[in-house]
Amino acid sequence: MSGSATSRRALLAGALLTAAAVVTAGCGSPQEAATGGDAQAPLSVGIVYSKSGPLASYGQQYVEGFQAGLAYATGGTGKVGGRDVSVTYADDAGDPVKAVAAAKDLIGKGTKVLAGSTASGVALQVAPLAATNKVLFVSGPAAADAITGLNRYTFRSGRQSFQDVQTARKYLGAGRKVLVFAPDSAFGKSNVAAVKAVLGGAGATVSDIAVPATATDFTPFAGQIKAAAPDLVFVAWAGSTASAMWQALDQQGVLSSTTVVTGLDIRATWPAFGAAGAKLNLLAHYFDGATDNAAEQALAKAVPGGRTDLFHPDGFAAAQMIVHALEAGGGDVEKMITSLEGYSFESVKGKLTVRAGDHALLQPMFQAKLTGSGDAMTATSVATVSDADTAPPAAAMKG
Structure with missing residues (x-):
């Protein structure tokens, strides 16, 4: 067989293999x-x-x-x-x-x-x-x-949310009445479920206020928190409305009337805490310097x-x-x-x-405090909570 014929057969075989790959x-x-x-x-x-x-x-x-x-x-x-x-x-x-x-x-x-x-x-x-x-x-x-x-x-x-809540548990002390303030979303519901499982499982009475994700006026919700008179308020919040939410809670006296615990969000959001920042007990997944x-x-x-x-x-x-x-x-x-x-x-x-x-x-988690104001706010570590102390309950593998 000539070299040219061999080359033609090789090219044809390659083309057929390529076509087969496309078909399958x-x-x-x-x-x-x-x-x-x-x-x-x-x-x-x-x-x-x-x-x-x-x-x-x-x-x-x-x-x-x-x-x-x-x-x-x-x-x-x-x-x-x-x-x-x-x-x-x-x-x-x-x-x-x-x-x-x-x-x-x-x-x-x-x-x-x-x-x-x-x-x-x-x-x-x-x-x-x-x-x-x-x-x-x-x-x-x-x-x-x-x-x-x-x-x-x-x-x-x-x-995961359980690890946030396990970190927040350290702030409860002898209190037994806990209220979860969170958006009505998968994220919010996950936090409510975690608080009920962790703090409720430890003997606390847990209630919640599910806030519509579209809410912009938080004064009525702040009033509901005050009326409930909890020992600890666990706030799970993320998004662009955080500033208005914290301002309402501060102005309505929520932060001065009970222990308020929340997660430390990204640095860009810290100024949104406003005057509320120094009054909060913070759980932290991570922050610069942790x-x-x-x-x-x-x-x-x-x-x-x-x-x-x-x-x-x-x-x-x-x-x-x-x-x-x-x-x-x-x-x-x-x-x-x-x-x-x-x-x-x-x-x-x-x-x-x-x-x-x-x-x-x-994984380990962190407790933190904020100092300063505006863009100059700084987070400092209060304590590191070990991976064993923040471990969520074992879940059954579903599939």
Whole structure:
């Protein structure tokens, strides 16, 4: 056979193989090519997060943290096992419908690792999709407790509401009457459920005020708090209406009449506390200065201005978890899952451990106080609450 004939047959065979790959795209072949079958192909990771929308600032911190964590975990190479880690970013704008559409698109293109959910409502929709398609999902800042144990394909790189409440429990003292003030949303409901489980389970009587997410006048709700006369008010709030809410609670005397505990949000929101800031007992997932270790130092060098913030650690930890999973599994999701269950590692917040049974992320939390005013407000640590003391109750794995 002549060399030209051999070349023509080789070209024809190549064309037929290419056509076959296109025809079988819906059967999983591109996934093998993208992340599993080809030892030289990039390892694909999809980040579906709030680039825009009400939680865009959270999403930005998460992505900055993720990029810093990816560099840290790969020694600056961006490679795992000699293969590039190819990251695709998609904006869900905080909308579960958009998030699911973006996740489906990424999965269809062969992505076997998803991460980044900023909002709880988004994570609760993406997680079942991950299980259906057998891809790894590492949820981000989304705090809903229901994410833990939702299915074996779902993990988390941030804290959950139970851990906030366990930290707040330290402030209750001998009090027994607790009121939860939260928006009527997945995030708010998760906090109410957590307070009832943790503080109610410890003997406290827990009630709640569910505020419409669209509310702008908080004076009537402040009046309801005063009328209830609780020993402790647990405020779970996020978003652009925080300033008006805190002003109303302060002006109506809520802050001076009872112990008010809330989570410390991102630095940009601190001025929204106004005069209320110094009167609050704060639980903190993280703030700049809460820790000082190798991971925190690497993060600080990488983020703009060198100032770390609330959700940078979530992105950083997600990258560490994903790199560990890819090192163990390459394109094999089952191996990725096994490698993460029980995985313990040093991150920005300190030692983090993935609980094997339900994929809760055990981690330290912080109690803090604010001093100063306006943009000059500073957070200082009052106490560190250990990962054992903040551990949520074990959840049964659902699928």
